[in-house]
Amino acid sequence: MTAAASTSEDPGLWKTLTARPAVLVALVVFGAILAAAILAPWIAPADPARMSVRARLSPPLGDYIFGADAFGRDVLSRLLFAGRVSLSIGLGVAVLSTALGIVIGLAAGFFRRLDAPLSRLIDAMMAFPDILLAIALVAILGGSAANVVLALSIVYTPRIARIVRAATLVIRELPYVEAARALGSSNLSIMVWHVLPNIVSPITVQATFIFAYAMLAEAGLSFLGVGVDPSIPTWGTMVNEGRQYIDQALYLILFPGIAISLAVLSLQLIGDGLRDALDPRLAKDV
Amino acid sequence: MPDTSAAIREETTSADAPLLAIRNLSKHYHTPGGTVHAVEDVSLDIPRGSITGLVGESGSGKTTLGRTLLRLVSPTAGTIRFGGAELTTLSDREMVAMRKRMQIIFQDPVSSLNPRLKVEHIVAEGLRAHAVGNRGERRDRVAALLEEVGLSADQMKRYPHEFSGGQRQRIGIARALALEPEFIVADESVSALDVSIQAQILNLLLDLRDRRNLTMLFIAHDLSVVDYLCDRIAVMYLGRIVETGPARDLARAPAHPYTRALLSAVPQPDPTLARSRDVLEGSIPSPLDPPSGCVFRTRCPRALPACAERFPAPFAIGPGRHAHCINLEVS
Numbered sequence: 348m349t350a351a352a353s354t355s356e357d358p359g360l361w362k363t364l365t366a367r368p369a370v371l372v373a374l375v376v377f378g379a380i381l382a383a384a385i386l387a388p389w390i391a392p393a394d395p396a397r398m399s400v401r402a403r404l405s406p407p408l409g410d411y412i413f414g415a416d417a418f419g420r421d422v423l424s425r426l427l428f429a430g431r432v433s434l435s436i437g438l439g440v441a442v443l444s445t446a447l448g449i450v451i452g453l454a455a456g457f458f459r460r461l462d463a464p465l466s467r468l469i470d471a472m473m474a475f476p477d478i479l480l481a482i483a484l485v486a487i488l489g490g491s492a493a494n495v496v497l498a499l500s501i502v503y504t505p506r507i508a509r510i511v512r513a514a515t516l517v518i519r520e521l522p523y524v525e526a527a528r529a530l531g532s533s534n535l536s537i538m539v540w541h542v543l544p545n546i547v548s549p550i551t552v553q554a555t556f557i558f559a560y561a562m563l564a565e566a567g568l569s570f571l572g573v574g575v576d577p578s579i580p581t582w583g584t585m586v587n588e589g590r591q592y593i594d595q596a597l598y599l600i601l602f603p604g605i606a607i608s609l610a611v612l613s614l615q616l617i618g619d620g621l622r623d624a625l626d627p628r629l630a631k632d633v
Numbered sequence: 634m635p636d637t638s639a640a641i642r643e644e645t646t647s648a649d650a651p652l653l654a655i656r657n658l659s660k661h662y663h664t665p666g667g668t669v670h671a672v673e674d675v676s677l678d679i680p681r682g683s684i685t686g687l688v689g690e691s692g693s694g695k696t697t698l699g700r701t702l703l704r705l706v707s708p709t710a711g712t713i714r715f716g717g718a719e720l721t722t723l724s725d726r727e728m729v730a731m732r733k734r735m736q737i738i739f740q741d742p743v744s745s746l747n748p749r750l751k752v753e754h755i756v757a758e759g760l761r762a763h764a765v766g767n768r769g770e771r772r773d774r775v776a777a778l779l780e781e782v783g784l785s786a787d788q789m790k791r792y793p794h795e796f797s798g799g800q801r802q803r804i805g806i807a808r809a810l811a812l813e814p815e816f817i818v819a820d821e822s823v824s825a826l827d828v829s830i831q832a833q834i835l836n837l838l839l840d841l842r843d844r845r846n847l848t849m850l851f852i853a854h855d856l857s858v859v860d861y862l863c864d865r866i867a868v869m870y871l872g873r874i875v876e877t878g879p880a881r882d883l884a885r886a887p888a889h890p891y892t893r894a895l896l897s898a899v900p901q902p903d904p905t906l907a908r909s910r911d912v913l914e915g916s917i918p919s920p921l922d923p924p925s926g927c928v929f930r931t932r933c934p935r936a937l938p939a940c941a942e943r944f945p946a947p948f949a950i951g952p953g954r955h956a957h958c959i960n961l962e963v964s
Contacts, residue, residue: 520747526808529703530759533731540758542747 363624370620373613380610384430386595392419396429404596414598416588426602429580430460434561436496436581441560443500443552448507453538455508456515459615466512469505470626477502477560478567485573492575499564503557510553514546548625555618559611582607643748651678652816652848653702657713660694660701663832671697673872673928674944676712679816684842684849684858688878688895689869692917695852700819702850703735704728716815733763740821742801748795752779752804753789759812763890765767778807782837787866806837816848823858835862856899860884865953868892871928872920873944887961888948888956890933927959935960 355439367370383390392412399419408416413422455465472480475594485497518524518541525538562582570590577584582603589599660672669854671694679685687695700706702713704720707792713720715735736759739745746755756775760766776786783804793801803823807870809817819838823831824894841847853859859866866890876889886891894913913932918924924931930940932955940959947955948962 387752522912525745526745529737530762531729532762
């Protein structure tokens with residue numbers, strides 16, 4: 348037990364994580380996507396909103412590296428700026444659903460009286476297909492970037508809440524929690540100091556996956572036309588707009604499609620890597 | 634044992650008001666399979682400054698009794714007077730204040746320390762909970778406590794997994810001492826340790842008792858450990874206390890058949906000492922359905938038909954000593 352705990356911490360999380368080539372590549376790819384999105388205003392070759400009738404549907408590798416869309420807007424610039432929105436929505440959903448999930452999961456796991464109602468609510472929400480629930484919520488809330496984040500956060504909250512509840516039920520009964528009670532610690536301080544530090548790993552892993560799912564779901568919502576305002580470029584709206592010209596300009600959906608795929612794939616690989624690196628039983632073999 | 638502690642034993646056993654007076658305490662658990670009688674009608678005095686040993690096999694309810702005394706488990710019935718205050722009727726908020734005065738040391742040195750927190754944080758938890766001092770003052774207290782339990786102050790920056798079992802147990806003891814309690818429940822606190830380490834921890838507990846005038850309830854299943862450490866012993870079987878008394882008297886002349894059986898299970902270092910061996914057959918009955926009358930009668934070598942009728946009243950054998958057995962009443 349002691350040996351396993353020390354081997355998982357001694358080599359350091361970063362080293363264990365990057366020891367696997369696939370995870371290392373994923374980190375590099377995602378890092379690049381993130382950097383490109385953050386630096387968009389400085390590295391974008393053109394204003395993503397500037398239209399040009401002459402450049403309409405001009406193919407890639409001409410004046411525009413990734414071509415221009417039906418309004419003659421630079422696809423590369425739009426891709427970079429859209430990345431800012433798509434990644435922000437993914438991150439926003441990951442953070443918000445994790446926060447909500449922790450609160451609900453702790454409440455359900457810690458207070459017996461709240462467990463049954465909260466657990467049934469979680470079950471009910473998980474019974475709906477993610478995208479249908481998201482569409483319904485966006486329909487109710489209205490389509491803005493903030494509402495898409497809120498809707499998707501509600502959709503993914505149960506995933507975190509379930510993990511937190513299950514872990515809380517186990518940790519609540521451990522002797523060190525009993526010691527904390529005997530010392531007079533409040534429920535809140537037991538949750539903050541004893542439960543949360545011990546569930547950081549599974550939550551981090553799940554939050555990474557939710558980041559990926561949320562980006563995918565946002566793209567899906569935007570493609571279906573129920574996402575963010577169409578005037579704001581996201582990878583999903585770019586695919587949606589390009590759909591009409593699929594026979595003349597395949598690249599219009601190809602580039603945002605690749606961006607979505609790379610971002611989601613690399614996040615999933617990072618999540619997998621994190622899960623293995625944070626699990627002492629698996630970390631021993633690395 | 635050196636003479637000084639023997640003198641203290643005499644003095645404390647004759648001390649007047651007990652720190653803890655437990656009367657008719659019961660704890661029942663309602664489960665789908667029925668009612669578990671974990672603790673049944675227990676009365677016990679724990680004199681101030683004494684170490685009282687609570688012995689019994691697993692399932693006898695000794696751990697539940699210890700938890701109930703600290704109100705980590707609420708009793709079903711009965712009263713617990715602790716230094717003049719009635720614990721069973723305290724509100725949750727009043728109980729939090731009371732927790733400063735009573736603490737617990739656990740059995741498992743691994744699961745009783747949060748693996749994600751540094752030793753400093755673990756030992757200071759009680760100080761933080763009761764808002765004692767500022768950060769710097771708490772750190773000084775932790776340093777002093779670590780030194781007191783035989784660790785060094787610079788170890789406070791480490792995590793529990795960097796320590797051995799005995800050292801972890803010392804950390805647990807430092808945590809319990811932080812609020813300067815009067816009463817400590819030590820729940821099987823040495824049974825997970827190697828024998829050589831056990832002796833060190835037992836000596837540490839004796840030192841701390843002498844230095845801080847602590848009162849302790851030492852829960853154990855190993856009579857040789859209890860014999861070494863304790864001033865008084867209470868023997869528990871299936872939720873009931875069957876015999877209590879001064880440690881030496883009880884060990885020399887056990888009155889209850891169960892105590893006798895427990896003692897004969899202790900390896901005897903002197904082979905010239907002839908002793909009757911009472912070996913118990915079978916295992917402890919289920920607390921879901923304890924035998925009627927005397928709970929021990931199903932395994933008792935001296936059981937009589939009348940044993941099935943009622944649990945025997947306490948029978949005084951000597952000063953501060955009594956047992957619950959019908960054979961004592963008959964003879």
